[in-house]
Amino acid sequence: NTGSNLLDNDQPVFTLASCDFPQKEADRLLQLIGSRAESELHFKRLKRNKAGQDGIIRMLRDPAVNPTSVKMNVFLKRFMVTSKIVDLLIEHMLHLRG
Numbered sequence: 001n002t003g004s005n006l007l008d009n010d011q012p013v014f015t016l017a018s019c020d021f022p023q024k025e026a027d028r029l030l031q032l033i034g035s036r037a038e039s040e041l042h043f044k045r046l047k048r049n050k051a052g053q054d055g056i057i058r059m060l061r062d063p064a065v066n067p068t069s070v071k072m073n074v075f076l077k078r079f080m081v082t083s084k085i086v087d088l089l090i091e092h093m094l095h096l097r098g
Contacts, residue, residue, distance in 0.1 A: 006077045006084065014080045017072040025064055032058045 006014065021029065033055035035041050046052030059065065075083075 006081045008077065012077050014075045014077045015072060016075070017070065019065075019070045021064065021069055029059050029062060029064060032062060034058075 005011075030041065033041060033046065034051065035046065035055060037045075043056070046056055
């Protein structure tokens with residue numbers, strides 16, 4: 001995972017995802033994973049063992065995880081760099097100009 005390293009040639013893809021669940025539904029989905037984590041679940045840890053992998057699959061197969069509740073975008077990082085420049089510099093400058 002190269003995260004925000006947008007110039008990494010070894011991993012040229014950037015993904016961005018979000019979800020929108022009512023609290024009760026989110027809690028139910030988290031229970032499907034079966035983790036004993038105190039606060040936050042991390043894919044990095046869950047993927048390391050069979051129980052974590054199975055939990056991820058159980059959650060992703062649940063009907064509540066669908067195109068209405070989960071959105072994902074995939075970008076080639078070289079284009080993401082351009083969009084960040086526009087977002088952080090050009091758009092801000094134009095906003096200041098009114």
